[in-house]
Amino acid sequence: IAGITQAPTSQILAAGRRMTLRCTQDMRHNAMYWYRQDLGLGLRLIHYSNTAGTTGKGEVPDGYSVSRANTDDFPLTLASAVPSQTSVYFCASSDSTAGGTDTQYFGPGTRLTVL
């Protein structure tokens, strides 16, 4: 069982370029999330999806978009990358029907550098 996979593992990107970070889970969890993690700021929620076909904005959504065409995949797109988007990005999923406890399972992360 792979759990959650993310691709790429790391990427260096020129400012202004478009980039899609991929996330796939095989646990059939209904909810998925994207976070960014910066030193001293902890994990901050970018976007989430409670079920396939729906998405919502998190704490820091500006400059990012997501889609949830099916249960397993939740790509995150940076339409025009800026240096402030340099960060480590984590995808997570949860089975939000499991007593409403929302325990989350995280992928290994994507380290993105925007120059």
Next chain:
Amino acid sequence: SQKIEQNSEALNIQEGKTATLTCNYTNYSPAYLQWYRQDPGRGPVFLLLIRENEKEKRKERLKVTFDTTLKQSLFHITASQPADSATYLCALDLSLPSGSARQLTFGSGTQLTVLP
């Protein structure tokens, strides 16, 4: 505004001692609180969940307490080992700034180092 604070960015402790990490929150009454472990270069891993009506939860050498009056959770690792060295994150369900939903919100973490 709602806020989560973990007591310190770094904590060093001698092997065999009990490590105690603190998570405080303000302006909120969460239904539950979670603790995660994160190793360098890896994603967080869930450890324990404690609900608002529970005072204490244990799992092997881990113990979590939840005081809703003090708005505080304590995370204890007894008989600590160098392998326990990691960053520990607390998380609770808070309302998003937009007010549209509650989502799990993480503290910035405490980096624990257990010295041999």
